[in-house]
Structure formats: C-alpha cells, structure tokens
Amino acid sequence: MTVILFAIPLFFLLIGIELIVDYKRKTGHYRTNDAITSLTAGVLSRVVAIGHQLIPFTVYILVYDAVALFSLPDTWWVWIVAFVAYDFFYYWNHRMGHEMSILWAAHVVHHSSEDYNLTTALRQTSGALFSWIFYLPLALLGFEPAMIITVGALNLVYQFWVHTQHIKTLGWMEYVFVTPSNHRVHHAQNRVYIDKNYGGVFILWDRLFGTFIPELKDESPVYGIRGALKSFNPIWANLQIYSQLTRDSYHTRSWKDKFRVWFGRTGWRPDDVSARFPQDKKPLSEFKKYHPKIHKAVTRYSLLQHIIMLGVTLYLLLNIGALPTSHQLIAVVTVIVMSIQNGFILSQSKMSLAMEGPRLLVFPLLWVAAGMGTAALVYAVCSVISLFVLGIAVRYTHQRPPLEEAVLPTEPDNLA
Structure with a gap:
C-alpha cells in the first residue's frame, strides 16, 4: 500500500502530461466520462482493499510460517529473484483471470474501458478475492511476506506506463518486457488479439507459453469487451459478469452446468440457457463506444x-x-x-x-x-x-x- 501511495502523485503527473500530448496531437484518446469512471474504479479498489486485503496477507503469513522450505536471506539477489518469480505467477494469475469465468468476473473491470490511456491502468477491480492463491508457492519457497508485498506493488506500478497509445514500438524491449505496443494487444477485443499477452513486467512468459502476438499493422486494436458495459457506474462494472453468471447458474436445469457456469471457460453458457436467453453480440465492425450526450x-x-x-x-x-x-x-x-x-x-x-x-x-x-x-x-x-x-x-x-x-x-x- 505504501509503494502505491507514493506512486499516486507520479500517476497523476503522467496523466497530466499525456493529456497535454493528446490535446496537442489531436488524437482524442481521452473522454471525460470514461476517464472519470476509470479513476473512480481505481479509487474504489483502494478503498475496498482496506477491508479484504488482510485475509490473503494473513494466509500467506500462515503458509510462510508453517511450511516454508527455505530461509532466504534479505539480499539484493533474493529481491531480484522474488521480482521475477512474482511476475511468473502473475502471468498465470492474469491468464486464468481471462480463461475461467469466476476469475474473469473480477478482472473484467480493467477491460471495460472503451478508451486506452493512462487512466485505464487505474481501472482496477474491487473484488479480486482469489488471486492471492497463485502466490502461495512463493511462501512455500521462503520469500518473506513484506518482500512479496513490495515486489507486487512494484509490479503494479510498472504496468501503469504501458497503458498509452502515444508510444509505439520500443525495439529490443519488445522481446523481453511488456511494452505499450504489446499491452495494447491485450486490451483489444479483436478476435485475433483475444487471450494474448498476459505478462505484467516480462513478455517472456507469453513467448514461452504460446500466448504472445505482436501488434499487427493491418489490425488496429478496438478497445473494450464484446459484452459492452454500457454504463459509467463503477459498482456495476464490478458486478456485471457476476450478475450474468448468477442468472445463468439459476436458469440452467443441469446441476453440473450450475457449477460449470462459474468454473468453466470464460464465455461458456449452458445450451438450455443460451436457447432461452440468447446474447446478441454485433460484429466488431458495428461497434460504437458508449457515449451519452450531456451538457x-x-x-x-x-x-x-x-x-x-x-x-x-x-x-x-x-x-x-x-x-x-x-x-x-x-x-x-x-x-x-x-x-x-x-x-x-x-x-x-x-x-x-x-x-x-x-x-x-x-x-x-x-x-x-x-x-x-x-x-x-x-x-x-x-x-x-x-x-x-x-x-x-x-x-x-x-x-x-x-x-x-x-x-x-x-x-x-x-x-x-
């Protein structure tokens, strides 16, 4: 939390700089309504974290105290290993957040913005209740809780700057690190880009596990989600997918499917529910940003x-x-x-x-x-x-x- 608090002034400074660049270049990557919603979602995620962040932290400490296999020294090389190891487990946490319905229900908030700018980075979920499970192997290996909290915060801070359209490709960095170019791909709803580029700091994991794709010159990213939010209410942004999963689980007649709705592949729906309550998703060519007119x-x-x-x-x-x-x-x-x-x-x-x-x-x-x-x-x-x-x-x-x-x-x- 301390690292994030110290980073907040830097976040707003960079947003201000990007706003000036956006205005001078007349690129129009900012809309006030969407930017306010992104920032508000970020605020709620910090406020709600006050209540539930002690649970995963306590579990990590219990595992660390009870079954840690090694006693790692507090040295520079251990910090580097912890930083890289955290990003490896972040990759799997992030990937499963896209591939399992109940985890996508929490993560979808971050992808609900139909713009892509630095405020999008702050559009975070208030309900990531299960992500801590992915980092328990680090407790087993003996990484101290305070160390993991710090490298996790640094990982999150790094991810802020890649949410921009004003930086194109960065040469050799594209092969090693997550950059604005390969992260724009991750936020796109184009079919070719879906479920790609999950890394937090290093893009190496995507290259290693077959989930990497570069930003294509003939396929400009279209930002947002196929089941568009159509709201600027940050509470509904957090509840949208949970609501759909609850309805699908309730209406399906199969007890097996009632469970599978939550833990199956993202986007999967029972046949009987799909027949009774079809979801009409228009072609991407017909996509229009949600943009009510107000004075x-x-x-x-x-x-x-x-x-x-x-x-x-x-x-x-x-x-x-x-x-x-x-x-x-x-x-x-x-x-x-x-x-x-x-x-x-x-x-x-x-x-x-x-x-x-x-x-x-x-x-x-x-x-x-x-x-x-x-x-x-x-x-x-x-x-x-x-x-x-x-x-x-x-x-x-x-x-x-x-x-x-x-x-x-x-x-x-x-x-x-």
Whole structure:
C-alpha cells in the first residue's frame, strides 16, 4: 500500500502530461466520462482493499510460517529473484483471470474501458478475492511476506506506463518486457488479439507459453469487451459478469452446468440457457463506444465531484491508522455513494441530478455530527460550492438542449 501511495502523485503527473500530448496531437484518446469512471474504479479498489486485503496477507503469513522450505536471506539477489518469480505467477494469475469465468468476473473491470490511456491502468477491480492463491508457492519457497508485498506493488506500478497509445514500438524491449505496443494487444477485443499477452513486467512468459502476438499493422486494436458495459457506474462494472453468471447458474436445469457456469471457460453458457436467453453480440465492425450526450455544465459538475471524492479518499488512506472505525465507515460510504451518483450523472440520468441536492446537504451534516473536525468543515465548504455549481448545471440542462461534452474519438477531449 505504501509503494502505491507514493506512486499516486507520479500517476497523476503522467496523466497530466499525456493529456497535454493528446490535446496537442489531436488524437482524442481521452473522454471525460470514461476517464472519470476509470479513476473512480481505481479509487474504489483502494478503498475496498482496506477491508479484504488482510485475509490473503494473513494466509500467506500462515503458509510462510508453517511450511516454508527455505530461509532466504534479505539480499539484493533474493529481491531480484522474488521480482521475477512474482511476475511468473502473475502471468498465470492474469491468464486464468481471462480463461475461467469466476476469475474473469473480477478482472473484467480493467477491460471495460472503451478508451486506452493512462487512466485505464487505474481501472482496477474491487473484488479480486482469489488471486492471492497463485502466490502461495512463493511462501512455500521462503520469500518473506513484506518482500512479496513490495515486489507486487512494484509490479503494479510498472504496468501503469504501458497503458498509452502515444508510444509505439520500443525495439529490443519488445522481446523481453511488456511494452505499450504489446499491452495494447491485450486490451483489444479483436478476435485475433483475444487471450494474448498476459505478462505484467516480462513478455517472456507469453513467448514461452504460446500466448504472445505482436501488434499487427493491418489490425488496429478496438478497445473494450464484446459484452459492452454500457454504463459509467463503477459498482456495476464490478458486478456485471457476476450478475450474468448468477442468472445463468439459476436458469440452467443441469446441476453440473450450475457449477460449470462459474468454473468453466470464460464465455461458456449452458445450451438450455443460451436457447432461452440468447446474447446478441454485433460484429466488431458495428461497434460504437458508449457515449451519452450531456451538457458541458453537467460534465463540469461531475468532474468537480470526482475531485472532491479523490480528496475524501486521500484523507481516508493517509489517516487510516488514526481514524476511529466510525469515521472510516463514514468516509467509505461517502466515496461509494459519490461514485454511484457520478456514474448515473455521466450516463444521462436526470434523477441522479435531482438526488444531488439532498446528498450535498445530508452528508456534510453526517460528517459534522460524527465529530470529524476540520475534515468535516472542509467537506462542508466543498458541498456548498458543489450546490452552486449544481444549480448552474441544472439551469443549463433545462434551458438548452443537451450538448455532447466529449467529442468524437478523432478529436481531443476538452476537460475544461
């Protein structure tokens, strides 16, 4: 967690630089609605991790203490071996996350973005409950828990920079490391690219196990998933596939298939369910990005709420050890409610705008009543400013026809 926290300022600096480059080159790789959703999903993944990350960490420690075969010294070469070994097991964790339905249900969040930029790297799942199992062999080999947590965080930090379209190929690096070019392939929904390039840091594992493909000159990647999310709600992004698997498992008449739905190959559905509830997936040539039209004033209000939510999250993460449980809970609920509301706003829900007024009144009072001190005062001031901006957004929405805030993918997005 500490490594990730230190890396956050660097992440936002690089996003800012990419935004400037994107604007100057007029490439249009950013849309405000999609970028906000990616960042919000990343925030939720960090907040939810507060609750469930202790479980895998505890299991790893138990295995390490009970059955570690070796006692490895804390030397530089052990750290290098740990870094490489972690990436090897990450490859298999990542690969199974694409090839088994229940694991894909968690990982799909990261692939649900229909854009590809540095914010996509932060669109992480809040429900990876089983990935820790893949790293238990490292405990068996004797790698200390703190070492694995650190190299795992470094692995994740490395993967950030490869989520860009502004870097083409990188010569010899393409043969050894995961690069923007070969990772763009991984995020594509083109049939030729599906289930390829799983590596985190090293592309060597893909070359070794037959899952590598280079970015083809005559096949531009089309980003997103075939069963498109069609929502900017980060909660639904986390639940979409779980919901489908639950329905399929419930409706199939075969008890064997009720189990296979969850642990079978990704995309597999029982014959009786497919017949009763067919899924119509249009050809890739007909694919269009999900892009509801909303007034610029509404998008600016949404962007303001996202910035405030980032502030609440940063306050929570930096003070997690000092905050009482009740204050932690209030901050977490605030982040979750703001995330859901913002998703509805970006999806053109007028009801969500109507609900913003009560939210902006109730939550600051909750913070004050809980005795959250200076933080409550700051949050209340932000809410007052938000009420003013909300009034402008509602007025423009009613007085003028909706205008599309995020322009076509061939032009740069205006985040102002």
